[in-house]
Amino acid sequence: MYNLIPYNSIFVVFNIFMDKEIFDLIQVEKERQLEGIELIASENFVSQQVLNAMGSVLTNKYAEGLPNKRYYGGCQIVDKVEILAIERLKKLFNITWANVQPHSGSQANFAVALACLEPGDKILGFDLSHGGHLTHGSPVNFSGKLFKTSFYGVEEQTGQIDYDKLAEIARKEQPKLIILGASAYSRDWDYATVRKVADEIGAIILADISHPAGLIATRLLNDPFEHCHIVTSTTHKTLRGPRGGVIMMRHDFDNPWGKKTMKGKVRKMSALLDSAVFPGSQGGPLEHVIAAKAVAFGEALKPEFKTYQKQVITNAKVMAEEFVKRGYKIISGGTDNHSMLIDLRSKNITGKEAENALVAAEITVNKNMVPFDTQSPFVTSGVRVGTPAITTRGIKETQIPQIVELIDKVLMNKDDEKIIAQVKQQVHQLMANLPLFAW
Numbered sequence: 001m002y003n004l005i006p007y008n009s010i011f012v013v014f015n016i017f018m019d020k021e022i023f024d025l026i027q028v029e030k031e032r033q034l035e036g037i038e039l040i041a042s043e044n045f046v047s048q049q050v051l052n053a054m055g056s057v058l059t060n061k062y063a064e065g066l067p068n069k070r071y072y073g074g075c076q077i078v079d080k081v082e083i084l085a086i087e088r089l090k091k092l093f094n095i096t097w098a099n100v101q102p103h104s105g106s107q108a109n110f111a112v113a114l115a116c117l118e119p120g121d122k123i124l125g126f127d128l129s130h131g132g133h134l135t136h137g138s139p140v141n142f143s144g145k146l147f148k149t150s151f152y153g154v155e156e157q158t159g160q161i162d163y164d165k166l167a168e169i170a171r172k173e174q175p176k177l178i179i180l181g182a183s184a185y186s187r188d189w190d191y192a193t194v195r196k197v198a199d200e201i202g203a204i205i206l207a208d209i210s211h212p213a214g215l216i217a218t219r220l221l222n223d224p225f226e227h228c229h230i231v232t233s234t235t236h237k238t239l240r241g242p243r244g245g246v247i248m249m250r251h252d253f254d255n256p257w258g259k260k261t262m263k264g265k266v267r268k269m270s271a272l273l274d275s276a277v278f279p280g281s282q283g284g285p286l287e288h289v290i291a292a293k294a295v296a297f298g299e300a301l302k303p304e305f306k307t308y309q310k311q312v313i314t315n316a317k318v319m320a321e322e323f324v325k326r327g328y329k330i331i332s333g334g335t336d337n338h339s340m341l342i343d344l345r346s347k348n349i350t351g352k353e354a355e356n357a358l359v360a361a362e363i364t365v366n367k368n369m370v371p372f373d374t375q376s377p378f379v380t381s382g383v384r385v386g387t388p389a390i391t392t393r394g395i396k397e398t399q400i401p402q403i404v405e406l407i408d409k410v411l412m413n414k415d416d417e418k419i420i421a422q423v424k425q426q427v428h429q430l431m432a433n434l435p436l437f438a439w
Contacts, residue, residue, distance in 0.1 A: 037390060056291060064285075091301060111276040117177060126179065133208065170201055240299070252269055350367075
């Protein structure tokens with residue numbers, strides 16, 4: 001009976017075959033997202049057309065390989081979809097090459113490592129405990145298991161990276177790959193200074209712009225592409241697309257360590273990266289997700305997207321100021337981007353306690369280690385907060401003081417269930433009339 005029902009009769013399919021248990025849970029999750037204040041810096045809300053593309057029949061198609069170079073037949077349509085995604089991404093960042101197939105940012109970083117390094121080679125990354133990412137050399141991750149790692153971090157007094165010290169570590173360690181980028185660092189990056197030391201020691205620079213990608217695409221932060229050999233990103237944070245990853249270059253280049261083809265020719269880095277994605281690190285691409293990426297890139301090319309990103313930064317700056325007014329310590333003293341890391345030790349609260357209390361009030365944040373933390377990664381001394389998702393919902397800077405006041409009220413009364421319940425009601429009232437996707 002299922003095979004006789006056409007795709008355009010989706011509601012008939014649901015009536016007969018709907019998995020009520022799962023779809024009830026999806027509905028409850030949608031209500032949670034609509035009713036609460038979403039402040040996790042790595043989360044956002046996608047448009048309805050991004051959702052529609054992800055839930056399309058493209059999920060049925062296997063398409064190993066690159067457009068026009070597939071290992072399966074019947075790819076003439078998905079080839080056009082993937083080419084469109086690539087061309088839009090190239091236009092968005094003013095670049096000459098991109099691969100849109102990585103299933104995630106971590107997969108993208110793994111592919112870069114596979115293309116550029118051999119097991120045991122040295123990498124220099126941003127310390128995870130200072131705001132870096134697992135794939136930048138953490139010992140529990142492939143990056144720390146397969147390669148020899150060294151790290152740079154922030155200064156304890158300033159909360160910011162000292163680029164002279166980064167250069168000093170690079171000269172001492174002589175890494176083949178230097179990784180820039182973070183999951184919890186609120187300042188812009190000095191890519192040009194790092195390029196000078198990379199050229200001096202013969203290292204490749206990978207910039208992982210997963211968090212600020214939307215801000216970089218709209219030219220609101222420094223451009224990594226002129227100074228960094230390879231750039232990776234997720235597509236679901238400030239880019240406001242589906243969950244996935246991309247690899248990009250503005251300028252292709254010959255592999256500096258002479259990896260060659262079977263015919264003895266030196267391979268371009270673009271070819272090495274393509275091969276590192278498939279067949280090196282994953283199989284068939286998710287063409288329904290690639291279609292959704294293409295939709296998101298198209299949205300990001302519109303003038304309204306830059307207006308949105310400006311509002312993201314404005315909201316973040318006002319939020320940081322409001323926390324400081326209430327006696328909270330913001331690592332680095334403020335923010336240049338969409339996020340901030342709050343050290344709660346002066347308030348005698350752990351990150352875990354703060355996260356649990358705020359989630360009970362339906363204000364969603366994540367606990368996060370702060371530089372030179374005295375707590376374990378499972379407890380932490382801080383929380384990470386970001387403004388992309390609430391800005392997508394339509395929140396403006398005039399409403400930020402109220403949100404920070406609600407957060408402070410919860411944290412100062414974290415064991416008082418009555419007060420937390422009252423704040424939860426206020427949260428619902430604030431978000432009640434806002435759309436899921438306002439920008």
